[in-house]
Amino acid sequence: MKIALIFGTRPEAIKLAPVYYALKNEGCDLLTVSSGQHKEMLNQVLELFEIKADYDLQVMRVCQNLSDLTEKLISKIDKIIRDEKLDYIIVQGDTTTAFIGALIGFYYKIPIAHVEAGLRTNDIYNPFPEEVNRRLITVLSSIHFAPTINAKNNLLKEGVSEDKILLTGNTIIDSLFWVKEKHQKKMKEIRKIYSLNDKKYILMTMHRRENWGKPMENVLSAVKRYLIENKDTYLVFPVHLNPYVNDVVHAELKGVNNAVLLEPLNYLELLSLMEGSYYIMTDSGGIQEEATAFNKFVLVLRKETERPEIIEAGIGKLVGTETKKSI
Structure with missing residues (x-):
């Protein structure tokens, strides 16, 4: 066949x-x-x-x-x-x-x-x-x-x-556990390379087309305010290469000392940073699923989610993209 x-x-x-x-x-x-x-x-x-x-x-x-x-x-x-x-x-x-x-x-x-x-x-x-x-x-x-x-x-x-x-x-869980089993030692080393082993950090990703422009600016405004008020908490943000995302993120978070803006991560690096995070903010569908395997709470930066199981189970919250609800 x-x-x-x-x-x-x-x-x-x-x-x-x-x-x-x-x-x-x-x-x-x-x-x-x-x-x-x-x-x-x-x-x-x-x-x-x-x-x-x-x-x-x-x-x-x-x-x-x-x-x-x-x-x-x-x-x-x-x-x-x-x-x-x-x-x-x-x-x-x-x-x-x-x-x-x-x-x-x-x-x-x-x-x-x-x-x-x-x-x-x-x-x-x-x-x-x-x-x-x-x-x-x-x-x-x-x-x-x-x-x-x-x-x-x-x-x-x-x-x-x-x-x-x-x-x-969900086959993403099969893949995730395969990577964890094969590369657990390397995942710990990655957090050390990024100097994150001793830091309390929020992992954030945001890239969806419907969030380009004002929705992304709203979320980043809330994130910036939170980081300024909570200097002991870091934001780790692998920023998508698309200029509609990259330019806005760097403009909004420029000069915020506890905002760590990274180039896009490979999958192993991303899983490593998910595993060590305090909680996760994302508009990604896959990360909503992967977070459950690491027992991480997720703020979903979207108006709707096609993965309601996460919300129903109490391990995620749908916060949308309005500034007052984003963090």
Whole structure:
């Protein structure tokens, strides 16, 4: 059986790594297609998990819009699927890469399997464009791997047949524990390298498209005020390279002595800093999930979350992006 795994971002690769090795152990003929939607962050994860992309589409360009990205993905993925004789295509989550991979597979009548199916906020603009992407992937898919009961119930409400849904749990936890087991000593050394072993620090990430501009400025204003008032607490912020994020973060937090602004971290470094943190602030979906494995409380910097289990379990709070609620 020949199966293509199509992915383009670091979270997709992390969550598909256990799937890749499970299929490989079953003797499947695997084809890995990397769009390179987040090239730098993606390649480090592929190296960590020892996965080589058979195709690297290199679609990423600085500040390109979604239409440009979609156009490139359609053209390049179509050629691969047209030339390869595939029995299945597997996509993960809700990226533009995942949606276009599923769409082109549908055009060639290849069954689509969707890992992390059924997540919903029921607000088409939060997160954007991911909420719509994952809904469209659901329509195109033949098999739905739901990570939680909530996700399964969402699919059932939308009319997906129960015999097409498999409740799997979240593969990011499999990957996280694999990394921790293999690299625990190195994770401790990383915190030492960043001089964080003896510091009380909040780990923060923020990069989502719907938070660009005023929402991000609101959050950073609250964070800046908190840091000035709590000089014994540090903020560790690996800042996304996108200028819409990078420029704003550095402008807002410039001169705040207990704000530690870092270049983007590789996955091992990120897990290390998560493990040592006091708590976490993020608009990332994957970090919401990973934080639970480290027993870390999360402030979710979004208006909605498709991972309500974290809020329901009392280990996270949805604080939005208004200044008075952000910290």
